[in-house]
Amino acid sequence: MRSVVTGGAGFIGSHLVDALVEGGDDVLVLDDLSTGSRENLSLAADQGIVLEVAGISEPGAVASAFAGFEPDRAFHLAAQVDVRHAMTNPALDAEVNVLGTIQVLEAARERSTPVILASTGGAIYGEGEGRDLPFDESADCRPETPYGQSKLAAEGYLELYRLVHGVPGIALRLGNVYGPRQDPHGEAGVVAIFCGRMLTGAAPTIFGDGEQTRDYVYVGDVASAFVSAGDRLVADGLAVGGPLNVGTGTETSVLALAEALRTQAERPDLMPELAPARPGEVQRSALDASAAGEALGWGASTAIGAGLVETLASVRRQAG
Numbered sequence: 218m219r220s221v222v223t224g225g226a227g228f229i230g231s232h233l234v235d236a237l238v239e240g241g242d243d244v245l246v247l248d249d250l251s252t253g254s255r256e257n258l259s260l261a262a263d264q265g266i267v268l269e270v271a272g273i274s275e276p277g278a279v280a281s282a283f284a285g286f287e288p289d290r291a292f293h294l295a296a297q298v299d300v301r302h303a304m305t306n307p308a309l310d311a312e313v314n315v316l317g318t319i320q321v322l323e324a325a326r327e328r329s330t331p332v333i334l335a336s337t338g339g340a341i342y343g344e345g346e347g348r349d350l351p352f353d354e355s356a357d358c359r360p361e362t363p364y365g366q367s368k369l370a371a372e373g374y375l376e377l378y379r380l381v382h383g384v385p386g387i388a389l390r391l392g393n394v395y396g397p398r399q400d401p402h403g404e405a406g407v408v409a410i411f412c413g414r415m416l417t418g419a420a421p422t423i424f425g426d427g428e429q430t431r432d433y434v435y436v437g438d439v440a441s442a443f444v445s446a447g448d449r450l451v452a453d454g455l456a457v458g459g460p461l462n463v464g465t466g467t468e469t470s471v472l473a474l475a476e477a478l479r480t481q482a483e484r485p486d487l488m489p490e491l492a493p494a495r496p497g498e499v500q501r502s503a504l505d506a507s508a509a510g511e512a513l514g515w516g517a518s519t520a521i522g523a524g525l526v527e528t529l530a531s532v533r534r535q536a537g
Contacts, residue, residue, distance in 0.1 A: 218242045220447065221288040221330075223273050223321060224295030226253030228399050228406070229335065229391075231261075232440040233292060238264045240444065245286045247271055247279065248295065257398050273317035283324040290447045293321045294335040300364045304497050307363035314367035315374070322378045322386075331385035331450035333443055334375050338390040338462055338504040339431065340365030341372075345501035351432065351466040353505040354390075362497040372460055385454040387446050389439075392464030392504050396436030396524060397531030408433065408525065411475060412532040415482040421475050425494035430468035432503040435519035435527075439463055445513040464504030465517045477522065481529050 220237050224230040225246030230253065237244050238261045246258065249272035258268065267286070271278035273295045283291070296314050297303060303310035318334065325332050342352045343359030360366045371388075378384040399406040401413025411421040442463045475489045509515045 219288045221245045221286060221291040223247045223293050226250055226257050229394055229436055229439055230294040231257035231398060232436045233443050234258060234261050236440045236444050245282060247282050273320055274312055279320045279324045288330055290331045290451055291325055292333045292443055300362050300497050303362055303364035310363045311367050315370045318371040318374055322374060325384050326378060326382045329383055333446045334371060334388040336372055336388040336390045336460060337368045338392050338464060339499060339502035341369050341390060344499045351503035351505040354460060354462060354508055385450045387450060388460035389442055389446060389463045390460050391439060392432035392434040394436050394439050395433055396528050401532050408528055409532060411478050412529045415478060415484050415487055416533055416536055420487045421489045422492050423471050423489045424492050427472035428470050430470050430501045432464040433469050433521055434464050434517055435524040438517045438519050442515045445515045449513055461509040461512060462504040462506045463509055464506050466503055466505050468503045477525055481525055
């Protein structure tokens with residue numbers, strides 16, 4: 218199997234590349250390295266993967282990559298994922314997440330290449346306070362940020378190309394993904410950020426009251442969901458619809474997360490510091506992934522305690 222992975226040098230994308238290589242795929246990674254890195258691909262580098270450094274919004278970049286590689290399937294993970302950056306620069310957010318997705322779909326249309334899109338659960342469904350949780354795919358979509366809106370638009374184009382042009386496609390609405398290779402110095406990824414601060418002896422900062430909840434899903438499980446979706450699309454094509462939630466169905470508060478990491482890092486002295494809540498962030502979120510279980514045979518298998526141990530160890534290795 219020949220697979221293209223846009224954003225394949227990033228946090229989630231590189232884990233997917235590792236899983237695809239382990240399964241015997243030939244892989245082309247398309248990434249502009251703005252947030253990803255060559256180091257993330259070090260485990261797969263010896264397996265003959267190809268890295269093309271280009272952005273999905275660059276005219277002709279995606280079409281050229283597809284034409285030269287002739288993939289059997291395309292995993293589209295390249296995106297602008299920073300919610301706060303999207304709030305200050307919604308035009309750039311739309312350029313990458315909407316127009317970039319159209320570039321991928323246009324390239325896929327030429328050869329009816331199946332496309333598996335990385336989407337978002339929390340940002341698309343919006344605020345869960347006062348609504349039935351966990352959200353299933355029938356829940357109203359109420360994005361409260363440009364990021365959530367751009368991802369919902371990308372899903373719409375994916376479905377349009379499926380219906381009009383016969384391009385097999387499925388969107389995976391991800392929970393809050395965490396795990397090794399997540400940037401502890403970035404703006405997003407609270408688990409890695411908390412790990413990084415605790416290992417340097419700094420107290421974690423919580424924006425808001427700390428009671429806000431998220432559905433934390435381990436990156437290895439997410440990579441497995443992408444592979445399962447890709448296998449199903451290649452086998453069944455247009456028979457598979459979407460979107461599908463990828464999460465655990467469990468709410469974990471930020472305060473509980475910080476407490477668990479304080480225990481794992483053996484830093485009970487590092488009490489969280491509260492700061493004003495930031496705009497665009499929901500109070501409660503969790504995703505029902507039972508439909509992914511039925512359609513893909515997928516389910517999250519990594520308990521959050523075990524996932525936090527792996528993430529903390531990874532951040533410690535990066536720092537050391």
